Amino acid sequence: LRKQLEESHVKNSILNKEIEKLQPWAELTRDYLSQLAVNDKEPHCFISHPTHFNLNWVKKYHIEIINQNEDAIYFLIITKPGASIEIDAEETVEPLRFTLNELINQQKDLKEKVTDIEVKLNSIAHTEIPTLTREQQMLIAQLNVKIVELNTKNTCEEKLQLLEGFVPKNKEDQLQQCMKAFNVHYVQH
Numbered sequence: 685l686r687k688q689l690e691e692s693h694v695k696n697s698i699l700n701k702e703i704e705k706l707q708p709w710a711e712l713t714r715d716y717l718s719q720l721a722v723n724d725k726e727p728h729c730f731i732s733h734p735t736h737f738n739l740n741w742v743k744k745y746h747i748e749i750i751n752q753n754e755d756a757i758y759f760l761i762i763t764k765p766g767a768s769i770e771i772d773a774e775e776t777v778e779p780l781r782f783t784l785n786e787l788i789n790q791q792k793d794l795k796e797k798v799t800d801i802e803v804k805l806n807s808i809a810h811t812e813i814p815t816l817t818r819e820q821q822m823l824i825a826q827l828n829v830k831i832v833e834l835n836t837k838n839t840c841e842e843k844l845q846l847l848e849g850f851v852p853k854n855k856e857d858q859l860q861q862c863m864k865a866f867n868v869h870y871v872q873h
Contacts, residue, residue, distance in 0.1 A: 732773035
């Protein structure tokens with residue numbers, strides 16, 4: 685689940701960049717692109733700096749300006765399929781692959797997936813952490829018994845181990861339970 689969560693965060697980062705690239709193309713819809721295809725027209729997306737935009741292009745090609753700002757003009761040249769275009773502008777295909785709304789919907793779906801994964805991880809944390817804590821405590825108790833065994837005196841040809849010690853009154857019941865759990869015989873003074 686953690687791997688899926690990390691992958692989702694990476695995908696979200698990529699989607700954010702794609703959405704940022706497509707912001708100027710927000711007016712371009714899948715319906716409009718489909719309508720062009722039905723009418724045997726092929727759209728080509730271009731970006732040009734306003735000072736480089738040549739007005740002769742408008743005379744030579746069917747141009748639709750989608751958006752413009754002080755840094756760029758975002759426009760379509762609509763041609764018949766296979767026609768060549770000779771202009772000095774940057775052609776981009778991103779707006780033809782996905783529309784802004786499609787990317788925003790993908791991002792919403794991804795955020796829902798991330799939320800589901802986080803809910804599952806929290807559920808696992810609430811149910812499994814107490815189990816792991818109990819297991820850890822049991823292992824610590826077993827380790828403590830082994831430490832005690834290592835500190836005992838072997839007697840009667842190593843068939844009996846003798847351990848002497850002091851246990852506070854408030855820990856006496858706990859020690860007795862531990863001795864019973866490990867099947868250890870003991871004498872209490």
